[in-house]
Amino acid sequence: MPRFLVRTFLFALAALALQAQQTEVVLSASSSAKLVLGMAPPKLSGLEEAQVATEFTAVLKRDLDETGVFAVLQERLPADSAPAKAWKEAGAQWLLSLRLARAATGELTLDASALDTAAEKAVFTKPYKADRLVPLRRLAHALADDLVARLTGERGVASSRVVFIRQMAPGVKELFQIDRDGANLIQLTRHGSLTLSPTVAADGRLAYVTYKGGAPEIWGQRRRDGAHEKLYPASGSGGMVSSPAWSPDGRRLAFVQGDRRGNSDIMVLDLDSGRARRLTDGNGINTEPSWNPNGTQIAFTSDREGGPQVFLMQDDGSNLRRLTAEGMYNASPAWSPNGAMIAYVSRFEGKFDLFIYKLGEGKAYQITTGVSTSESPAWSPDERRLVFTSNRFGSMQIFTTDLSGRQVVRMTELSGCQSPRWTRGR
Amino acid sequence: MRYGTYLVPAAIVLTLGSLACKPPKTAEQIKQETQAAFNEGYQAFKDGKARETNPYLSEKEAKENPHKMQGWYEGWDKAKADKDAADKVAAEKAAADEAARKAAAEKAAAEEAARKAAEAEKAAAYQKAAEAALKTIHFDFDKSDIKEGDRALLQGIADFMKAYPAAKVEIEGHCDERGTNEYNLALGNRRAAAALAYLKTLGVDEARFTTISYGKEKPLCTEAKEACWSQNRRGEFKLK
Secondary structure, eight states: OHHHHHHHHHHHHHHHHHHHHHHOOOOHHHHSOOEEEEEOOOEEESSOHHHHIIIIIHHHHHHHHTTSSEEEEEOOOOSSSSHHHHHHHHTOSEEEEEEEEEOTTSOEEEEEEEEETTTTEEEEEEEEEEOTTSOHHHHHHHHHHHHHHHHHSSOOSTTOEEEEEEEEETTEEEEEEEETTSOOOEEOOOOSSOEEEEEEOTTSOEEEEEOTTSSOEEEEESSTTOOEEEEEOSSSOOSEEEEEEEOTTSSEEEEEEEOTTSOEEEEEEETTTOOEEEOSOSOSBEEEEEEOTTSSEEEEEEOTTSSOEEEEEETTSOSOEEOOOSSSOEEEEEEOTTSSEEEEEEEETTEEEEEEEETTTTEEEEOOOSSSOEEEEEEOTTSSEEEEEEOTTSSOEEEEEETTSSOEEEOOOOSSEEEEEEESOO | OTTHHHHHHHHHHHHHHHHHOOOOOOHHHHHHHHHHHHHHHHHHHHTTOOOSSOTTSOHHHHHHOHHHHHTTSTTHHHHHHHHHHHHHHHHHHHHHHHHHHHHHHHHHHHHHHHHHHHHHHHHHHHHHHHHHHOOOEEOOTTOOOOOGGGHHHHHHHHHHHHHOTTOOEEEEEEOOSSSOHHHHHHHHHHHHHHHHHHHHHTTOOGGGEEEEEEETSSOSOOSSSHHHHHHHSEEEEEEO
16 A cells, blocks of 8 residues: 555656646747836827727737737826836836827827836837828837847747638638738638648748649749749649748748659759759658758658658758657647747647757657647747647637747637748738 | 893893703614613623613603513513523522432431430440449548458449540549648548559559549548548549
């Protein structure tokens, strides 16, 4: 009996240790304590308070909350008589004062300044001007991005966008784009067919797979804002074609081509010459290529050793090595924008969870947990969050999470979504 | 001035009168005109543009003296009779030709209809045979092996392909929702390839097949349970 107790105790300890290791996912980007930003109601002229509250203040607060570096404190404190002191007592480290005006011509001006409440000196001052066609929310995004830049040295991603695939009808999927805050949904393709696997180059050019011609083909833009045209195959049918991925310099496309013997190989298409080169060796399934940020290596999924696992190789196919060690089904690698991490999915009990492999440590960390599935991770441009799809509210919708997995936010309530890609380029 | 009152109107009357009255035609003139008119009319007749009226007879006169119309053109009657006879022969011949053509067209149409019916029947038989033979096969999770129970179905497809040597078929590979979109596209390709390889062992030319993978993008059933997943892990065969 005592031996049993001891064993139980040891097991519990081990479980705790495991738990500790599992939850100790707080990465440097999100681990720093958040800066408390006091936000007084903006001073307005020529604008209605209710409109500003919903289209500006609420948007700005959400943007800042989701940066992971600011905690917004909204109080109706006197802003004129010794404001810094009152806000400091309320807990604010910075105080953000805003003056928003709409001229008779419709032009918007925003004067934003932030004050360090302890040192009582300005840390941020910036005027914004926008013509009447620019919605208030875009001003809020720009301000949020500038505040993050001031604090961390890198612009935030409030002005960024997410490109994704959505089902219109059975067998018909199209490409869409949405602002990072879930507003401004735009349909990008009208092929009336299966359209899959979007990829966005750094300059915003799209590429994707569409079945509009019967067999799958890679379509996309050769020039920024250019027309969508067929990129591969140049003529005839290329068999199974899937999973295009722009190289970081936007001159090459990694993609997958399946043959009639059932193998799938990673290929790289040089857009200028039109030549495609095979990188893997026709050994089982090789798919889901993802470039490292300087375009010298590719992470991909392969079942060459049994089940699907994540592998790495040079961009000429050499130096092949397996990355993921645990689990029977690891797939969907996404190399982080700074190159130090690879997000992927791992299957457990019939559903997927997001993991991050930290290349420096050689260790994987679990990000999402729960009974619902989390799939298709893609990095935010600032590497602070992941966008992914999940069925936690029924149908597949788009969510973002910080790298600890604690702050999961639903981006849109659109159902039937897949393959989100996060970009600053559009 | 006194004579002017008479002279001026008289001058006017004389002038107008001399303008209004033509000198009477001589017999020679009339003969010439008549000959000219005849010539004109005869020429017109020869050209097939014969006049029907005598321009030198008033309508009333022509009615009262039909012989003047009759006798106007020399040879009119014969030429007309000849032409009428020729026209009649031609019309009869045309009618006969038309009848013959119609009969031939009817015969051709009947033949065409019969041929079409036969063709439709053949196509219907082909469709029916295709429908009977091109059955969906199924796969185990993350597998692409042909199941024992599906071998008879593939044999049926091979028999159909042999019975209809012109038939071409697309093999579709599909997967269930568990697995990433891209991996499932590759897996669907492998399933289609497995079916293709098996059909090849049954002696069907592989060039008559195309393969395509839809991964998990075209499920038959969308509930998250095995009964649904097993339906979705499939290979379909479609006439091309």
